Amino acid sequence: MPAAARADEVFTALSDPTRRAVLELIGGRGEATASQLARELPVSRQAVRKHLSSLAAAGLVTDRREGREVRYRITPAPMSEAMTWMATVGGGWDARLAALRRHLSRA
Amino acid sequence: MSEEASSELTVPASPEETWEALTDPEQLTEWLVEDAELDLRPGGDLAFRVDGEERGGFIEEVEAPRRLVFWWGPDGDEPTRVEIELEPDGDDTRVRVVESRPLRVLDARGVEVESWLSGGSSPHMRAPELSAIC
Numbered sequence: 001m002p003a004a005a006r007a008d009e010v011f012t013a014l015s016d017p018t019r020r021a022v023l024e025l026i027g028g029r030g031e032a033t034a035s036q037l038a039r040e041l042p043v044s045r046q047a048v049r050k051h052l053s054s055l056a057a058a059g060l061v062t063d064r065r066e067g068r069e070v071r072y073r074i075t076p077a078p079m080s081e082a083m084t085w086m087a088t089v090g091g092g093w094d095a096r097l098a099a100l101r102r103h104l105s106r107a
Numbered sequence: 108m109s110e111e112a113s114s115e116l117t118v119p120a121s122p123e124e125t126w127e128a129l130t131d132p133e134q135l136t137e138w139l140v141e142d143a144e145l146d147l148r149p150g151g152d153l154a155f156r157v158d159g160e161e162r163g164g165f166i167e168e169v170e171a172p173r174r175l176v177f178w179w180g181p182d183g184d185e186p187t188r189v190e191i192e193l194e195p196d197g198d199d200t201r202v203r204v205v206e207s208r209p210l211r212v213l214d215a216r217g218v219e220v221e222s223w224l225s226g227g228s229s230p231h232m233r234a235p236e237l238s239a240i241c
Contacts, residue, residue, distance in 0.1 A: 085208070086112045089187070093114035093204045096139055100202065103138040104120040104128055 013058035018043055019051045023074070026061060031073045111207035118200050122193045125200045126172030129191060153177055185210055 014020055018041065025040055026032045034052060038045035052072055055061045061072045118125055128134045132143040135155075145153040151166045164179035164186055173193055180186030187208050194201040 086110065088112075089206050090112035090114055093112065093206065094116075097114055097116040097118075097202055097204065099138040100125075100128060101116055101118045103134070104118045104125065 009058040013054050022051050031071045033069050113205045115203040122172040122200045
């Protein structure tokens with residue numbers, strides 16, 4: 001998925017205060033179940049599940065089944081996308097600094 | 108891991124001249140952008156047109172002629188942080204640029220989400236909220 005598309009999805013997922021609170025709680029605990037999250041938030045477990053699905057769709061959390069429980073954790077940023085970004089942006093600045101040097105050589 | 112892209116180059120000018128090239132809108136159009144507007148103070152807005160694309164953002168730090176930090180990004184997209192440092196090197200100046208995606212670490216760590224987004228969902232944050240993540 002292109003970086004821009006993913007960023008849009010991430011921001012949409014994060015635009016809701018409850019979802020942000022869900023993420024913060026998961027981040028603080030490392031891992032959490034919908035029931036644990038519902039106990040700490042003023043919303044139903046049903047609602048927490050819905051938010052978790054949106055966060056998962058945006059790639060922000062992943063789930064893992066353990067016995068009868070589904071545990072959620074924050075997804076680390078995908079490496080390949082990160083590396084692509086670094087290469088593209090770094091290359092962009094290489095070109096810009098070369099242009100700056102040309103500009104200052106003329107001045 | 109920290110996600111940052113960096114680049115550096117020595118340019119044939121003093122830090123003061125280099126600083127001018129980095130911050131004077133007219134000079135910026137000579138090497139960086141097609142169009143530039145910027146309010147050169149912490150929290151000041153910037154609006155660039157780069158490669159035909161509009162980029163908005165704001166200035167985080169201004170320390171002439173040594174250090175300039177700003178945030179920029181295409182409208183509605185994840186903004187990135189650009190840190191430019193100038194260091195005298197004889198008659199020349201060493202320019203070092205580090206562009207990073209501080210917002211991206213939230214994916215990995217899930218921390219401080221509330222504090223940086225508490226002002227709303229806009230990716231174009233304001234300077235006071237930055238201390239939480241930088």
